[in-house]
Amino acid sequence: MLAPLMMAHAAVGFQERSESVAMNWGDYPTRLDDTVFTAALGGGGNMLGIRTYLWLPPNDDFTAWFKPPVSLDRVQKFIPIATEIRQAEAMPVExxxxxxxxxxxxxxxxxxxxxxxxxxxxxxxxxxxxxxxxxxxxxxxxxxxxxxxxxxxxxxxxxxxxxxxxxxxxxxxxxxxxxxxxxxxxxxxxxxxxxxxxxxxxxxxxxxxxxxxxxxxxxxxxxxxxxxxxxxxxxxxxxxxxxxxxxxxxxxxxxxxxxxxxxxxxxxxxxxxxxxxxxxxxxxxxxxxxxxxxxxxxGGVRLYIDCDNPWFWVNLLKAKTNETYYALAARLIMFPPWRDSDQNVVNNGTITFLALPDGRYQVTELISGRDLGARTGAELREQGISATLAFREVAVYRLKKVE
CATH class of the missing domain: 3.40.50.880 (Class I glutamine amidotransferase (GATase) domain)
Structure with missing residues (x-):
């Protein structure tokens, strides 16, 4: 609900704290994912850090922290992603x-x-x-x-x-x-x-x-x-x-x-x-x-990114110092309470980049580490990237211009 306010605060240099991530709140692992998505709505400046709460493991077996349901190794995996996104900024809002x-x-x-x-x-x-x-x-x-x-x-x-x-x-x-x-x-x-x-x-x-x-x-x-x-x-x-x-x-x-x-x-x-x-x-x-x-x-407002699935929420950021873009896609939108499940909501969609400059981009999904290969700006504008997301799942795509 506060997403537009977070964006407005970021636009004037007022940084918001990222949400805390508690692994025992019953919705692991997606709270970590949607925290990163929400914090980046106004650009990487809101990505102040990832904070988590852990309980003392039985018999002081701290290796349990690196196994489900805590999976601290996944938190560690997100730290470089958050660090990289922090260097990006939101596209101009008109x-x-x-x-x-x-x-x-x-x-x-x-x-x-x-x-x-x-x-x-x-x-x-x-x-x-x-x-x-x-x-x-x-x-x-x-x-x-x-x-x-x-x-x-x-x-x-x-x-x-x-x-x-x-x-x-x-x-x-x-x-x-x-x-x-x-x-x-x-x-x-x-x-x-x-x-x-x-x-x-x-x-x-x-x-x-x-x-x-x-x-x-x-x-x-x-x-x-x-x-x-x-x-x-x-x-x-x-x-x-x-x-x-x-x-x-x-x-x-x-x-x-x-x-x-x-x-x-x-x-x-x-x-x-x-x-x-x-x-x-x-x-x-x-x-x-x-x-x-x-x-x-x-109204003549510039549109930077689109998706053919209205149940996906998408956002586009750009690195401050080079021609690297970050597309964040999330399936966080709640379905109506009168539907007995979200299974009737489409879980796949195509994300297109309407204003991406010409050139050649190396595309990587950062959470999974999948290399999606090199795509031209025209391909990304017209054909886009296909994504399949479970409910509350997030994908973070890096589009790095290589030529």
Missing amino acids: AAFFGDGWTNWLLTGAASPWGPDVGEMLNMAQAHIMLENGPWDAVHNRKMLFAVVAGQDTFKQATIDRLVQYVENGGTLVMLAGVGRKSVEKPTEDWVLLRRFGFTPPSNDQVSNFARAYPVVGEVFRAEAKPFELNAYPHTVPQNGAATAACFDDDPNRPAMSWKSFGQGKVLVVWANQIVPPAMSAGDGRTSYPILRDLARW
């Missing part, structure tokens, strides 16, 4: 969650001031993009802002004015319809931010959970986009001067997403109070499509 929840939290207690909840983090991870999180001062210079964090109903008027000015000056804003609905200084007004952008509010604010929305092929969505779910305001009306990017029940008169140019920028409204990630979809056999990647592409 978009962020706007997480100014303080006002609403202080007034109503309805939202944490700390940023995205698990739903927003899953939307980010399953779309294979990386977003930082923060209040205005931390994220105002990003190319694109996602104001889609639950509970952002009430802002100070200055915050509303800043978001409007951000778009007028060329920024791209994606917002839930209810974000900035109320202004502290204007308590009698409703749908304040929405009206500032010239949108007509829904005819009533009844929410329909798991409402099915259908993408409209155009500037926002490509032909391969699929239906997705929203906890929605379904009583929407056509918006004058705005394009429809998605609609409810395939009805063009009921927009689920509307967007328009505004000043030098553009704003897209999601007619919902939450975007439902695939991992939290209704469980009726129709998985929700992860839309944040399409929205980021529409």
Whole structure:
């Protein structure tokens, strides 16, 4: 849940401590793996170390530490991997969650001031993009802002004015319809931010959970986009001067997403109070499509890495001093509780490197030590690397440029 915050902290040089690894917590060996993955989300600067807790072995037989379930030899194996990743940094992040929840939290207690909840983090991870999180001062210079964090109903008027000015000056804003609905200084007004952008509010604010929305092929969505779910305001009306990017029940008169140019920028409204990630979809056999990647592409955000499996979480780092890249892939995303197991979730996928420069790269998976041979930049961009991961398993690929 704190992944976007860890990334934001790393961006300003504030390093987070890596999680501790306790071998007796019942999930060996994957806690070690996902600790490395999580700590590296903001780049190697967060990889401050691996700490573990050990109990005194029976009869002082310390060789037991190097056997299951403790397997200290595996911890030793990860130390050079963590040391190597520590020299890498995250790829430049051009978009962020706007997480100014303080006002609403202080007034109503309805939202944490700390940023995205698990739903927003899953939307980010399953779309294979990386977003930082923060209040205005931390994220105002990003190319694109996602104001889609639950509970952002009430802002100070200055915050509303800043978001409007951000778009007028060329920024791209994606917002839930209810974000900035109320202004502290204007308590009698409703749908304040929405009206500032010239949108007509829904005819009533009844929410329909798991409402099915259908993408409209155009500037926002490509032909391969699929239906997705929203906890929605379904009583929407056509918006004058705005394009429809998605609609409810395939009805063009009921927009689920509307967007328009505004000043030098553009704003897209999601007619919902939450975007439902695939991992939290209704469980009726129709998985929700992860839309944040399409929205980021529409906003002109650079995309560095992708995977055809939305249950994999992928990240790309680059060495600070040479042309070596590190791709981390993890199958850490929880399946919905109404599924009796994760066996129906695909355990393989292809990872592609969309912005990798031309050249020839030696590819090695560091945890297993497997040498995957030399690949060209074009091969890695177009064909990628195939991976098979068990639930909570992680792979770390080194792509070292050799020519």
